[in-house]
Amino acid sequence: MSNLKSNVTSFLFFISVLSVSAQSRTEIAIPDIPGYKTLKCDFHMHTIFSDGDVWPTIRVQEAWQEGLDAIAITDHIEYLPHSQDLAEIDHNRAYEIAEPLANQMGVVLIPGSEITRKMPPGHLNALFVTNANLLEREDWMDACLEAKEQGAFVFWNHPGWKAQQPDSTLWWTEHTQLQEKGILNGIEVYNEKEFYPEALQWAKSKQLTLLCNSDVHAPIAMAYPGTHRPMTLVFATEKSKGAIKQALKDRRTVAYFDNQLVGSRQFLTPLFLGSITIKTKQAGLENHQLKKIMIHNSSDIDFHLKQRQPSIGFSYPDEIILEAHRTVFLDLTGTSDEVKTMERLQLFYEVTNLNMLSGKPLPVNLEVVN
Ligand SMILES: [Zn+2]
Numbered sequence: 001m002s003n004l005k006s007n008v009t010s011f012l013f014f015i016s017v018l019s020v021s022a023q024s025r026t027e028i029a030i031p032d033i034p035g036y037k038t039l040k041c042d043f044h045m046h047t048i049f050s051d052g053d054v055w056p057t058i059r060v061q062e063a064w065q066e067g068l069d070a071i072a073i074t075d076h077i078e079y080l081p082h083s084q085d086l087a088e089i090d091h092n093r094a095y096e097i098a099e100p101l102a103n104q105m106g107v108v109l110i111p112g113s114e115i116t117r118k119m120p121p122g123h124l125n126a127l128f129v130t131n132a133n134l135l136e137r138e139d140w141m142d143a144c145l146e147a148k149e150q151g152a153f154v155f156w157n158h159p160g161w162k163a164q165q166p167d168s169t170l171w172w173t174e175h176t177q178l179q180e181k182g183i184l185n186g187i188e189v190y191n192e193k194e195f196y197p198e199a200l201q202w203a204k205s206k207q208l209t210l211l212c213n214s215d216v217h218a219p220i221a222m223a224y225p226g227t228h229r230p231m232t233l234v235f236a237t238e239k240s241k242g243a244i245k246q247a248l249k250d251r252r253t254v255a256y257f258d259n260q261l262v263g264s265r266q267f268l269t270p271l272f273l274g275s276i277t278i279k280t281k282q283a284g285l286e287n288h289q290l291k292k293i294m295i296h297n298s299s300d301i302d303f304h305l306k307q308r309q310p311s312i313g314f315s316y317p318d319e320i321i322l323e324a325h326r327t328v329f330l331d332l333t334g335t336s337d338e339v340k341t342m343e344r345l346q347l348f349y350e351v352t353n354l355n356m357l358s359g360k361p362l363p364v365n366l367e368v369v370n
């Protein structure tokens with residue numbers, strides 16, 4: 001009897017532990033930069049209101065658990081495989097269902113839709129729409145003009161998607177048309193598990209906002225087991241819809257996928273410098289000596305450093321990984337008498353997993369007082 005009771009007790013305990021751990025949020029450790037909050041966002045995902053597998057509130061819970069600040073549910077306007085199971089077609093419904101929970105959980109929910117056409121122009125996400133039902137138009141340009149009328153921020157989804165651009169990733173005259181009309185503002189350089197180098201070039205040459213989104217259809221944990229989803233880092237003055245919209249218009253974004261950041265140098269540099277702390281206050285290096293410099297990385301990203309050029313008076317490692325949430329040391333070796341007279345020791349690296357709009361790795365200088 002007592003055995004049974006203890007079994008029941010431990011079973012209940014097991015359930016309660018499970019339910020507690022299922023409700024926790026993991027914060028993403030990527031620092032704010034001077035003047036802006038770094039918001040972790042995913043602006044492309046689906047629910048049962050198009051071809052996704054989940055109910056809209058699940059997207060909010062997933063985002064909250066994974067430490068995201070803002071999401072957009074962007075169900076297809078033109079592709080609704082579950083329509084027979086829906087009482088009526090209402091493209092605003094997913095947002096309406098998810099919004100109260102998003103407000104409670106502090107996740108900024110941005111209304112959105114995916115305008116889903118064959119190439120050209122392919123698939124386009126319209127964010128900040130005020131009435132998604134009005135995007136249901138015969139002509140794709142009419143749908144785009146309607147999005148613009150509603151003040152939407154529009155970006156081109158998965159431009160290199162093999163189903164639509166099998167041989168090469170092309171920019172079509174229709175995209176030029178959309179941009180000239182002030183409709184097309186951004187482009188996904190990364191979607192689901194795919195990076196599009198061409199899109200990065202266009203983001204730079206055509207001044208489009210970089211986006212990096214999951215386009216998730218399944219539950220998120222099934223889509224990215226053991227790793228984080230791709231996300232768009234948005235540098236906003238505050239965590240609000242208005243500030244996010246302004247940041248997207250001003251191209252204040254960086255793509256974050258796997259262990260990689262891609263974006264403008266003006267954002268990558270402060271992200272890197274805000275993540276690391278040189279713990280060693282003074283090196284005190286002289287010729288023929290070996291001194292250790294301690295560096296801590298408080299972010300979630302492992303930084304892969306490669307030497308750009310040697311320094312004068314001392315040598316330092318060609319390559320080093322500043323691991324996430326770890327402190328590592330670098331060995332500096334004095335190679336000439338000159339080093340003793342140097343006030344500061346400069347180490348010239350590039351971060352190979354932080355890529356600028358040119359595609360090149362981010363150059364960084366580490367400096368320590370001698
Ligand atoms: Zn799509």
Ligand SMILES: [Zn+2]
Binds near residue numbers: 044045046114215
């Ligand atoms: Zn999609």
